[in-house]
Amino acid sequence: MRKLLLVLLVLLVVLLVVGLAGAGYGVFTVRRSWPKTDGKAQADGLQAEATVIRDSWGVPHVYASSSHDLFFAQGYVHAQDRFWQMEFWRRIGSGRLSEILGDSALGQDRFIHTVGWHRTAAEELKRMDAQDLAALEAYAEGVNAYISTHKKRLGLEFTMLGLTGVKFEPEPWAPLDTISWAKVMAWDLGGNRTAELLRAQIAARLGTSAVAELMPPYPDNYPVIVPHPLTGATLDAVPGAAFDFYALGNGPGIGSNNWVISGERTETGMPLLANDPHLGIQMPSIWYEVGLHCEPVGPDCPYDVTGASFAGVPGVVIGHNAHVAWGVTNVGPDVQDLFVEKINPENPDQYEYEGAWVDMQIVREEITVAGEDDPVVVNVRITRHGPIINDVVGGPEDDWAFGWEPLALSWTALQPGTLVRSILLLDKAGDWDEFRDALSYWDAPSQNFVYADVEGNIGYQAPGRIPIRAAGDGSMPVPGWSGEYEWVDYIPFDDLPRTFNPEEGYVVTANNAVVGPDFPYFITNDWAPGYRARRIVELIEADDSISLADVQAMQGNSNPIYAEDVLPHLLVLPVTNTGRSDREERRLTEALELLRAWDGRADRDSAGAALFEAFRLHLIDLTFGDELGEQLLGKARRSVGVALVNLLEDEDSHWFDDVNTPEVETQDEILLQALEDAADELTETLGRNMDKWRWGELHTAVFNNQSLGQSGIAPIEAIFNRGPVETDGDSGTVNATGYSLSDPYTVQHVPSYRQIVDLDDFTRSVSMHTTGQSGHPYHPHYDDMIDPWRNIEYHPMLWQRVDVEADAEGVLVLRP
Incomplete structure (x- = not known):
């Protein structure tokens, strides 16, 4: 009964937020957590003023005169844009999701407590060098300076959970939270x-x-x-x-x-x-772009670096400074x-x-x-x-x-x-x-x-x-x-x-x-x-x-190179005298001609890519399913898909025989059957006209919020999630938009951040991550990177302050 009441109350909240938007209440509710990015703000704990210039993509460029203030300001801007993400992540790291999500998260929390990331993190904190600890503490001070002055405006997720009866005051951020999340990433x-x-x-x-x-x-x-x-x-x-x-x-x-x-x-x-x-x-x-610049750069403040960071962690993980670049x-x-x-x-x-x-x-x-x-x-x-x-x-x-x-x-x-x-x-x-x-x-x-x-x-x-x-x-x-x-x-x-x-x-x-x-x-x-x-x-x-x-x-290259190893074994096969009807032979011939004409690119508009990906999955299942069984095959599809390339070189391999039939099936028979099954599958899902098949109709990306975006309640998910959007690539392409071979074809893994650094001139360097800098739904920078990301477009990695100022969307001066 408690769960039913909770669902009804959540739906009521959705109606209030969405239905009253026209009257202004919904707009107010959504926007009240958007951070101030222009003007001045008091931040208790700073030693001197720090300046945060956000560019037109919402990337903050932090300028400070000490390492303490630099990391303080980084913690402050992380909390401005991503505090719910930080809260959720630290609860993963410490095994405390059940406190807010109930018994649905209990299995995960039990496992996390068993493995003991938080126990290791606590021991690591005890042994930490004083200078490193000072950076974590300065960062935590910045996070806490923001959350202490914005307790009711930290994110729409907090608001909606509060309205459903989940009441909690976010605890102050601590160095232990940063280290625990690092253990999650290591896992x-x-x-x-x-x-x-x-x-x-x-x-x-x-x-x-x-x-x-x-x-x-x-x-x-x-x-x-x-x-x-x-x-x-x-x-x-x-x-x-x-x-x-x-x-x-x-x-x-x-x-x-x-x-x-x-x-x-x-x-x-x-x-x-x-x-x-x-x-x-x-x-x-998962990434948050940031520039961290000491002014002046010297022994007391040695940082001048830009790139991708994790919300919850000080510093830059991938990027470049004035001397070196790394990935x-x-x-x-x-x-x-x-x-x-x-x-x-x-x-x-x-x-x-x-x-x-x-x-x-x-x-x-x-x-x-x-x-x-x-x-x-x-x-x-x-x-x-x-x-x-x-x-x-x-x-x-x-x-x-x-x-x-x-x-x-x-x-x-x-x-x-x-x-x-x-x-x-x-x-x-x-x-x-x-x-x-x-x-x-x-x-x-x-x-x-x-x-x-x-x-x-x-x-x-x-x-x-x-x-x-x-x-x-x-x-x-x-x-x-x-x-x-x-x-x-x-x-x-x-x-x-x-x-x-x-x-x-x-x-x-x-x-x-x-x-x-x-x-x-x-x-x-x-x-x-x-x-x-x-x-x-x-x-x-x-x-x-x-x-x-x-x-x-x-x-952006979307050529699945393993297709070059697989298709030669298929495309030479005759379809006549295989026991099929004339209609089946014509359909199989049409499928073969489509693959022969395919340019080898897994582009979203490609019919050949759709057919090849479906063929590959059916070939894996027909070759190995009889020996492995469905449960084990579900765990092994990716590994045996690699093995399949080797096995195709041996046309007498016993793996092609179906052990459940009295006949001995050959490699050629399995190849043609896989193609026929793939064509039947796509006919059912995409229609009979092969020329109109499109890989992008199958291969879509949905960007799900990790908490409320997976509630199972469509109106809530619509607030927090974005997509589906069609994408190029597949699991084996350089543009690696991977999907589960046991749950095709929806994208599960993506190039989460693209960066190219030009050592001849840093100002020509470019980058782009998947969604946007903001974690606040409906904010202009919540989803403004999705289309550029999927279309292999970039924004400048601004480096010199004059360029940052020329592209400034907001200038926030933090004062002690």
């Missing part, structure tokens, strides 16, 4: 846990030999990032439900591109650096291992290690749930390898404790780190050595950093805490009781892959293999397949005088 980007469990599931169902075929190693003929670097568990114990504990992450398909091109290959004779990190689609954007993609090292623990049958709080029973650490966690009188208690059990994760993932504790063998999670980010120090040092790095020094503190998540400087140098560095194992490679769960598979050390920073002014004249990273198999340390088995890297390298090597416009075209 999203930092491990192979799903691949590890997938290997175990495939091996349990089909035998270990199938793992190598269905999850193949990185191909030898694909690009590696640094070709010349300077330097068996019990599988039945793995619970199927353990796949679900990736709910906090963005799932398979997350990736990024970056590349840097030396002046030897550019039009200007100076480097060009490009970056587009691929993250889950959301509203507002990041995910390395994806194997920094997570699952250990199968043996529990003492006489005491569920003891586990075996090297022949002895050892007491677990038991941590009592309490979760407050909206509408409930008593907190939910989670007793987290922690072994030497980490927390037992399937206490909350594999089912109710009483059901699994003596039936499942519990899984302990080892993860490098569960150890206190120094990420904040790395970001702050990076923002003021002046050359390659200072850049590398900054990255020596970057522990998790490990990233591919490309580098360029105003002297014309380019480089690459992979930082991060990557374990060295006593045995094994972490590719599947391992026994925890034997001591054989322990982590004994981490790869020393100076031994991690790097290159400086490589002989190729460029560095390309797209989550592909960083190094070849001869590298002395193990990094991972789970590289991205290399499609995007292969295409970017082709485009760079085809032009010896690359311009900034050329790089823009590269970022």
Whole structure:
């Protein structure tokens, strides 16, 4: 009954906000949280005046005379534009969403409390260097200066939740909130846990030999990032439900591109650096662009930097300062291992290690749930390898404790780190050595950093805490009781892959293999397949005088390169004498002709792209569905889609036979059947006329607000969400608008921010993220970037103050 009343009340709120808009009340309600961006504002805690100039895209450029005031002002503007996002994110990091969303968020909160991001963050805070802590505290002071003076005007989400009975006063921002969110991002980007469990599931169902075929190693003929670097568990114990504990992450398909091109290959004779990190689609954007400028720049205020930041975190994560530029993609090292623990049958709080029973650490966690009188208690059990994760993932504790063998999670980010120090040092790095020094503190998540400087140098560095194992490679769960598979050390920073002014004249990273198999340390088995890297390298090597416009075209490239590997096997096949009727043969011939005429681009207006994408999905299902079954196939489609390219080279591969029929199906039969099924699917969804099929009708992007935008109540979702909009690209293109192969074709992952830095002249640099700078619905900067983003358009990355002032939309002077 409580939920029904809540829904009715929410609907009433919608009627009030939307229906009364014409009378002015709705306009007032929506606009009351829009921040002041022009004039003067008092901000208690500032040491001197700070100026915030917002340009025509809503990007704030902050000018201050001390580091304290610079980060204070950054916290203030983050809170102005994105405080609900910050509030929501910190509740994710601390496992406190249930306090405002009720029991619908309880499963997620239980898992977060079990993994313990907040516990690690608290320990990290205790060990933090005084200078780094001062930056976090100054930032928090700025956030709190804003929220303390705008308590009833922080965001429409607060207003609507309040009207539905969810009453809470936002707590003051604290350094712990920043660090906890950094752990969330590390979780999203930092491990192979799903691949590890997938290997175990495939091996349990089909035998270990199938793992190598269905999850193949990185191909030898694909690009590696640094070709010349300077330097068996019990599988039945793995619970199927353990796949679900990736709910906090963005799932398979997350990736990024970056590349840097030396002046030897550019039009200007100076480097060009490009970056587009691929993250889950959301509203507002995960990124917030900002310029941070000390006036004057000196020892007491050394920052002069611009680029993309996270709301909730001081500094710039991707961008350039006056000397160097950088971009990041995910390395994806194997920094997570699952250990199968043996529990003492006489005491569920003891586990075996090297022949002895050892007491677990038991941590009592309490979760407050909206509408409930008593907190939910989670007793987290922690072994030497980490927390037992399937206490909350594999089912109710009483059901699994003596039936499942519990899984302990080892993860490098569960150890206190120094990420904040790395970001702050990076923002003021002046050359390659200072850049590398900054990255020596970057522990998790490990990233591919490309580098360029105003002297014309380019480089690459992979930082991060990557374990060295006593045995094994972490590719599947391992026994925890034997001591054989322990982590004994981490790869020393100076031994991690790097290159400086490589002989190729460029560095390309797209989550592909960083190094070849001869590298002395193990990094991972789970590289991205290399499609995007292969295409970017082709485009760079085809032009010896690359311009900034050329790089823009590269970022927008929508050629799925794996189509070049798949289609030759299909397009040569005859359709006659296959047992089909004349009508079916004509339809199949028409489909083949459409693919033969296709230009290979996954553009939104392309009929060929729509047919190819549907064909690929049906080919995966027809080839592997019989052996894997629907449940496992749903988890494995992306991996086996890569394996399929290899299998097509062997026309006698047993995978093409349907084990559920007495006949032996051939590769050719499966290829034609997949095409026929794809044509039937698209005829049903897009109509009979193939020439009118359009990829964009299937492949749309919806930017969902993470909280109320997923309420299931259409009028509310219409307030906070934007889309659908048609997009180019697919999961394997440089313009990587990825979708789930198990839930096609809606976009799930996007190039969340595009940046191109021109080291010859910073004023020519450009950028664009997905939605807009504002987190306030209906604000002019809430969704003004969506169309430019999907059309591969950019805005200037304004650098010089004179240019910022010429494009000023508002000038806000913050006074102590």
